[in-house]
Amino acid sequence: MSHSEFEHKAPAHFIHKIIEEDLNSGKHTSIVTRFPPEPNGFLHIGHAKSICLNFGLAEQFNGACHLRFDDTNPEKENQVYIDAIAQDVQWLGFQWHGPVRYASEYFQALYDYAIELINMGKAYVCSLTAEQTREYRGTLTEPGKPSPYRDRSIADNLDLFSRMQAGEFDEGAHVLRAKIDMASPNLNMRDPVIYRIKKAHHHQTGDHWNVYPMYDYTHCISDAIEGITHSICTLEFEDHRPLYDWVLDQLPVSCHPRQIEFARLNLNYTITSKRKLKRLVDEGFVVGWDDPRLHTIAGLRRRGYTPASLRNFCEAIGVARADSVVDMAMLEFSIRDDLDKHAPRIMCVLDPLKVTITNYGDDAQWLEASNHPKDESLGKRKIPFTRTLYIDRNDFMEDPPKDYFRLSPGKEVRLRGAYILRCDQVVRDPQTGAVIELKSSIDPETLGKNPEGRKVKGVIHWVSADHAVPCEVRLYDRFFTEENPEAAGDFFQCINPNSLVTLKHCWIEPSVMENSATHFQFEREGYFCVDCKEDSASHRVFNRTVTLKDSWAKIEAKK
């Protein structure tokens, strides 16, 4: 599906307006944005917001958006993440302008600029230990004090810095610092470290470097090198903006992007922190970064979320500067909305209860049903109707409340797409007393038409026991029991023990074997997708993306 569905209703949030003004005033004739992830984990729903913002703005204004890996900390990064991130961006429906970029491509330029800074007397090699550096930095309320190395000669600084890169010193022995203002109320300006020694192998540059630049120094210069016009980031970088500007003001760069901050996405009942997500993965609480219970992009994809639903969600939540927590209901609305329109319908019985139709013969009757109640373009399918069916246990109640209009002894219900069925007799297990079968009869006059003289309100789904295909169905629920798992202290304590319920003995209509769709609505149950990893022709596996809205459940909950 094209993006047009959401483009025309593109919202005029504050960043959109800033860009519009910059274009109208002639400050820029075109714009360039960038999405700059560090490849140290998988992307999550919060990154989707940033991706949609940066790529979306570029699309709306006919500009360009770069994908740039901010790879300045080789110890934490990995090629696996680079590949996964690039895949996620494309899956969401975006294509970066030009090649994939890496901050590490600019390491030489960054190094040369550092030498310029030293030559200008704006940077120096500091030999304080990490702990001493912290002490000298001061606190929130007290100014810092200058490092004893602050006034090293330019010659010494040049010599030391080149020897740092030459590998002559151990990690931690020296760092390169910008010389700004140790008394600044903004701690980021108290002579920030811009280079540290790391004798690590880098996934892109190999073993060439022994010194690696820090984020604050790297990001602004990388933006400038790429001609970024608007450098959009989250609120926590606001205090870094003076440093971003300071670095670019010192150097002879041809462009000085404007950093603009927006509030990151928070979603209740979930975690949007790469660090914490990584713990869940590393410590085995989930099956991997793509566990369908995780709100990683890979997890959402495996759960059955579509790119369009995620894009629409990102648009619906808006872009602003106020901290906020978006309700999960909004995410669920976005996927229901998309799948309701596009997913073919099919019947699947999750918890089978045998129904024998005593007044029906042994031959199968192939009934035709449309795959979508409103969209004929999704086609039709054949459903076999036979003497022995399975219905869902949930759709039968021996002693139902008055407002229950599914099946119960002596009552009638509509078999979706087929006949009206009456339950005549309940068969029990002589040992346990459990209901194991329903002897029923159909009204042969009710195929495709309503019965005369009575109204049958309930409709239930069913499959032919002789033709249905066995399948495994995974029911997912929210992963955390707390609205704000991060505030609950130890978020491991509030993992929902029922976040995954695996049903191994479900039955789905045989037409599923001829349908190439990956997303379905299991009628009256919810939206499900084919599990991208474990499904096979001989062992069908489906994941529940989200339930249908269920007003009956709501009525019951009120009782």
Next chain:
RNA sequence: UGGGCCGUCGCCAAGUGGUAAGGCAACGGGUUUUGAUCCCGUCAUUCGUAGGUUCGAAUCCUACCGGCCCAGCCA
């Protein structure tokens, strides 16, 4: 308690001096061979609080209250 930022309906969020958009949720009602979808309706005399300026304030001023971020050689 230094600095930066933010407070508009249960949750997002427009609005930037002319008298509170929209979405989600919720709640009524209609249609329905999915208790789904769809459709119709209800849902902030009030914008963190208190003063002030003004014919007129969510929008301007002042003070206060509440929340978030910053003391990595992480990003």
